[in-house]
Amino acid sequence: MADVLIVDDEPSVCWAVSSLAEAKGHHAEIAASAEEALQKLNTFQPAAIVLDVRLPGKSGLEAIEAIRSASQNVPIILITAFGDLETAVAAVRSGAFEYIVKPFDAATITGALERALTPRETTIATSPNESILPPDGMVGKSLSIQTVFKKIAQAAAADACVLIEGESGSGKELAARAIHQHSARSAGPFVAVNLASLSPSLVESELFGHTRGAFTDAHDAKPGYLQLANGGTLFLDEVADIPAAAQVKLLRALEHGEVTPVGGGQPVPTRFRVISATHRHLLSQVEEGDFRHDLYFRLSAFRLQLPPLRERVDDIPELAKFFLSQLGAAGQSAAITTAALTELKRRPWYGNVREFRNALEHAQIVSMGDAIRVEHLPAAAPPLNTTGHVDLAELVRSWAQQQLATGESIDDLHARLLALVEPPLLRAALENHQGQFVAAAKTLGMHRTTVKKKADEYGISSD
Numbered sequence: 001m002a003d004v005l006i007v008d009d010e011p012s013v014c015w016a017v018s019s020l021a022e023a024k025g026h027h028a029e030i031a032a033s034a035e036e037a038l039q040k041l042n043t044f045q046p047a048a049i050v051l052d053v054r055l056p057g058k059s060g061l062e063a064i065e066a067i068r069s070a071s072q073n074v075p076i077i078l079i080t081a082f083g084d085l086e087t088a089v090a091a092v093r094s095g096a097f098e099y100i101v102k103p104f105d106a107a108t109i110t111g112a113l114e115r116a117l118t119p120r121e122t123t124i125a126t127s128p129n130e131s132i133l134p135p136d137g138m139v140g141k142s143l144s145i146q147t148v149f150k151k152i153a154q155a156a157a158a159d160a161c162v163l164i165e166g167e168s169g170s171g172k173e174l175a176a177r178a179i180h181q182h183s184a185r186s187a188g189p190f191v192a193v194n195l196a197s198l199s200p201s202l203v204e205s206e207l208f209g210h211t212r213g214a215f216t217d218a219h220d221a222k223p224g225y226l227q228l229a230n231g232g233t234l235f236l237d238e239v240a241d242i243p244a245a246a247q248v249k250l251l252r253a254l255e256h257g258e259v260t261p262v263g264g265g266q267p268v269p270t271r272f273r274v275i276s277a278t279h280r281h282l283l284s285q286v287e288e289g290d291f292r293h294d295l296y297f298r299l300s301a302f303r304l305q306l307p308p309l310r311e312r313v314d315d316i317p318e319l320a321k322f323f324l325s326q327l328g329a330a331g332q333s334a335a336i337t338t339a340a341l342t343e344l345k346r347r348p349w350y351g352n353v354r355e356f357r358n359a360l361e362h363a364q365i366v367s368m369g370d371a372i373r374v375e376h377l378p379a380a381a382p383p384l385n386t387t388g389h390v391d392l393a394e395l396v397r398s399w400a401q402q403q404l405a406t407g408e409s410i411d412d413l414h415a416r417l418l419a420l421v422e423p424p425l426l427r428a429a430l431e432n433h434q435g436q437f438v439a440a441a442k443t444l445g446m447h448r449t450t451v452k453k454k455a456d457e458y459g460i461s462s463d
């Protein structure tokens with residue numbers, strides 16, 4: 001059994017957390033403000049503290065230092081209703097043991113309490129006195145983006161390599177910049193390199209630099225991106241595209257903290273942190289032998305997954321507001337109708353936030369100063385899989401969603417889909433068998449007479 005102090009001005013939260021703690025056999029005491037908590041700590045020594053960020057009087061973040069020293073450094077679980085990146089960074093910087101966003105479920109708070117009450121060796125803690133950094137343009141309030149904010153804050157407080165995974169346009173580069181901006185390296189450079197855009201023959205000289213005369217056009221020595229990132233962060237976008245020879249050299253540079261330019265010469269001491277990003281499944285590339293496993297493990301010391309926009313629909317109103325305020329004339333925000341906002345929430349956004357922003361920009365131009373309506377939005381982009389090919393299942397899902405969104409009452413969705421997909425399928429099978437119905441029916445796994453009947457219905461001839 002352990003003693004727990006709950007500091008929150010909302011009686012329902014205090015009641016819920018104390019009931020959960022008591023159900024685990026602990027004893028809980030309550031304070032409705034930071035000032036009351038500090039007073040209580042004169043006579044009460046808890047083993048863990050649950051502290052709300054928003055309190056009357058001093059906020060939880062303002063009081064955390066005083067509470068920590070008055071409680072002899074017991075673990076503090078911060079709870080907040082503000083799931084933004086700034087609060088996440090401030091919470092991690094404050095040295096809080098855990099940071100939980102309201103509303104939370106019973107398992108989340110019980111799990112955090114149990115971990116806090118279990119003796120441990122290290123916690124993520126950094127200087128508590130640094131000020132909160134300015135906003136960095138990462139918008140979102142959904143639970144999944146809050147998890148991303150929390151991970152960005154944790155990554156910023158550490159110095160390990162970070163691998164950011166997520167679909168194209170989901171905000172990987174923005175997240176990398178936020179990690180750099182909130183890290184101890186923020187005064188150093190942030191050097192972004194897109195490996196997919198570098199010509200394979202030049203990747204090595206671009207990354208590692210070259211000496212004078214290293215190759216025909218090397219009239220002068222040139223430092224590479226690794227050297228330019230010295231003291232800061234190197235962002236390797238599309239890291240899956242790094243050629244095999246450069247993989248070996250990168251690993252060596254990371255391990256020895258020095259870079260040898262193409263053409264030889266003295267290795268140059270270079271210290272930087274690598275944040276890499278990919279829209280592919282990098283581990284599959286490791287399994288297929290296309291990516292070195294030792295480099296993969298080095299680069300993925302800390303992993304961050306960015307959810308696609310369609311899995312965080314709750315962020316859409318706020319993102320729309322954010323982009324519309326950027327797009328509107330000076331000082332004014334472009335307006336949007338409720339129907340258009342509903343349409344924005346319904347779309348699958350395979351190109352994620354980038355496609356979303358572009359769609360709003362297009363709509364704002366087409367609406368010519370009026371509120372944005374559904375008809376101002378461009379057509380939704382088709383889904384792309386990781387190899388750049390159209391994903392049929394996603395296409396069908398998106399088609400069905402569009403049909404259902406028209407508002408008309410539909411009772412023949414299946415028949416409508418068949419009418420769309422059967423003709424091209426029958427044509428392809430017939431073409432493959434030079435118009436032979438028997439052979440085409442065999443390939444299709446259907447009876448010959450059914451194929452014939454359907455071909456007649458759709459007006460498909462066998463020649």
Ligand SMILES: Nc1ncnc2c1ncn2[C@@H]1O[C@H](COP(=O)(O)OP(=O)(O)OP(=O)(O)O)[C@@H](O)[C@H]1O
Pocket residue numbers: 137138139140166167168169170171172173174175237277279322353354357
């Ligand atoms: N949460 C967000 N809030 C505001 N803007 C965002 C957010 N996420 C992404 N964006 C914007 O969307 C665009 C695409 O983001 P970004 O370039 O970071 O994506 P990416 O995942 O790196 O894309 P790619 O894989 O194609 O390189 C940028 O203009 C970025 O500013």
